[in-house]
Amino acid sequence: MVESRVDNEGNFTFVSFLVEGKDAFKWLKNEAGVHRVQRVPRTESKGRIHTSTASVVVLPEVPDVTLNIQPQNLKIETCRSSGAGGQHVNTTDSAVKVTYTYSVNGKTEIITATSQDGRNQHYNKERALTVLKSRL
Numbered sequence: 001m002v003e004s005r006v007d008n009e010g011n012f013t014f015v016s017f018l019v020e021g022k023d024a025f026k027w028l029k030n031e032a033g034v035h036r037v038q039r040v041p042r043t044e045s046k047g048r049i050h051t052s053t054a055s056v057v058v059l060p061e062v063p064d065v066t067l068n069i070q071p072q073n074l075k076i077e078t079c080r081s082s083g084a085g086g087q088h089v090n091t092t093d094s095a096v097k098v099t100y101t102y103s104v105n106g107k108t109e110i111i112t113a114t115s116q117d118g119r120n121q122h123y124n125k126e127r128a129l130t131v132l133k134s135r136l
Contacts, residue, residue, distance in 0.1 A: 003114050003131065014133070018061070025060045032058040059134075067133055075099040078121060096124040098132050111135050 005014040019028060037052045044050065077097045095116035102109055113131035115124040 020061075025058065028058045032056055061134075067136055069100065069136075070102075073101050075101070076125065094119055094121045094124055096121060096128045098125070098128040099135070100132055 003014070003016040004012060007013050014057065033056060035056055037056050038049050039052070039055050040047055040072045041050055075098070077099070079095050079097070095114065097112060099110060099112045111132060113128045115127035117127065117133065118124050
């Protein structure tokens with residue numbers, strides 16, 4: 001998983017992941033669109049099925065491009081990862097959040113990218129910068 005967001009109730013509101021392999025995009029590109037998700041919530045006492053939707057976007061991996069990212073506009077923060085991982089999660093600041101601030105026509109824009117998938121801070125920094133580049 002590259003990036004995820006969870007709401008106060010523990011439900012995923014955003015998940016981003018990378019699939020690598022021969023012809024991965026070719027096999028997954030037709031999965032893009034709105035998918036119906038059926039589930040029985042924990043709070044449902046009568047066992048009724050609730051239907052929700054999930055938007056799925058499938059993008060090819062962008063080849064590494066050279067961008068003129070000004071280091072003074074880049075803010076890199078580290079923190080402890082959340083979720084499973086045992087004692088290692090509690091002892092190292094391996095999660096990385098990269099914030100890029102820039103101006104377009106006098107308007108300030110902010111783009112953020114995070115990564116906490118790897119156990120290594122350097123790996124997570126590279127992954128977050130890759131996500132940032134793809135968003136730019």
